[in-house]
Amino acid sequence: MDRYDIAIIGTGPAGLEAAITGTIRNKKVLLIGAKDLSQKLRRAHEIQNYLGFPAVKGSDLADAFQRHLDQLGIGITEERVSAVYAMGDYFALQAGERMLEASTVILATGVVQGKLLPGEEENLGHGVSYCATCDAALVRGKEVAVVAYSAGEESEAAFLSEICPEVKYFPMYADAPRLPEKVNVIREKVTALSRAEGGMRVETAEGSYPAQAVFVLREAVAPGQLVPGLETEGAHVKVNRRMETNLPGCFACGDLVGTPYQYIKAAGEGNIAALSAVSYLDQMKNR
Numbered sequence: 001m002d003r004y005d006i007a008i009i010g011t012g013p014a015g016l017e018a019a020i021t022g023t024i025r026n027k028k029v030l031l032i033g034a035k036d037l038s039q040k041l042r043r044a045h046e047i048q049n050y051l052g053f054p055a056v057k058g059s060d061l062a063d064a065f066q067r068h069l070d071q072l073g074i075g076i077t078e079e080r081v082s083a084v085y086a087m088g089d090y091f092a093l094q095a096g097e098r099m100l101e102a103s104t105v106i107l108a109t110g111v112v113q114g115k116l117l118p119g120e121e122e123n124l125g126h127g128v129s130y131c132a133t134c135d136a137a138l139v140r141g142k143e144v145a146v147v148a149y150s151a152g153e154e155s156e157a158a159f160l161s162e163i164c165p166e167v168k169y170f171p172m173y174a175d176a177p178r179l180p181e182k183v184n185v186i187r188e189k190v191t192a193l194s195r196a197e198g199g200m201r202v203e204t205a206e207g208s209y210p211a212q213a214v215f216v217l218r219e220a221v222a223p224g225q226l227v228p229g230l231e232t233e234g235a236h237v238k239v240n241r242r243m244e245t246n247l248p249g250c251f252a253c254g255d256l257v258g259t260p261y262q263y264i265k266a267a268g269e270g271n272i273a274a275l276s277a278v279s280y281l282d283q284m285k286n287r
Contacts (some may be wrong), residue, residue: 003101004030006277007093009081010108012038013263014254016065017270018106018277023072025278030102032077032095037062040110041263050264061263082131084227086247089284096133103284104277107223107245107252108270111235111261117147119193120216124225127200128193132156132215139164145202145211147190151175153217157183160215168209170202223256243273249284251277 006022008015011033019031036042044058053061069076079095084105093100120128129135132146133156143166146157150173158180161167167183170190177185188204195201199212224232231238231246236258243251253269255261 003090003103004028005102005281006030006104006106006274007032007091007100007102008106008108009033009084009093010110010254010256011035011076012041012108012110012254012266013065014256014266014270014273015106015108016069017267018108018253018274019074020068020072021271021274022277023074025274027278027281029074030077030100031074032079032081032093035076035078037065038110044263047263049262080131080133081226082129082221084250086227086229086250091249094131096131097136104249104251104280105227106243106270106273106277107227107237107250107256108254108266108273109221109223109226109256111255116222117190117193117216119195121225123193123195123200123214127195127212128214128216130216130218130221130225132160132217135213135215136160136163139213141165142199142212143210144168145170145200145209145214147172147193147202147214147216148177149173149218151177154179156215156217168202168211170204223252241272242276243269244276249277249280 005027007030008018009032019029022029041058042062047056081093081095083094085092091102091105140163144164145168147170157169161180161183169183169185171177188206190204192203193214200214202209223230223237237252237256239245239252239257243253245252251273253273254266
């Protein structure tokens, strides 16, 4: 298996700058995220404090970022990373059905909005999962539920409907889901997840629904769930000024590490994180 020097999770300004800096420093970089970059950035009406781009539209700034990536030949791997494991001298990244390896990792996933559902964290791995593709073999032939926070998760529910006799789908967003007819769409707000005989129950204000497994699908996984052992403070990852986390070889940057939530600040931290990763790699090579 190929091992990358730096794996970067996130395609907002922090992740993109980290990828650019790592590439310029001749490191083998893996950039994982959305190929259309940050939707938050693209929807920004006007950004007034990004150096060199006065009063720029978010979509225009995103296009400029893409041109920079193209110029350096940096591609984007569009996969959902559901877990990152520190393995000693490298990191293993669970991306769909694949396991990827990198000597260092830079987390640039942005801040996860909202709180975890009651019962979510304590049942993770025991009836609750964050990745349908990863755990497909475990739920084949079972009745499952999907709690989805954006329309982008509909493809995973559609996939589950091919291997499971029943899929209950709870959309936590306003748009009307576009799903196969056999998927049972239940438009009720999920309030909690609880253990039940034979599996789990999805609790809503209107009722309680049994399922042998529940998939909670968000655009980003909370950092504490994404990287076991990572030290966090609320919704943020704790770092020092070098963007180092408590796990050697793991760095974090951008909104994920705290306020202010500014694009220019995120890009600067992405640069620092990449330079710190390069320094770490050089130190490891000289040991």
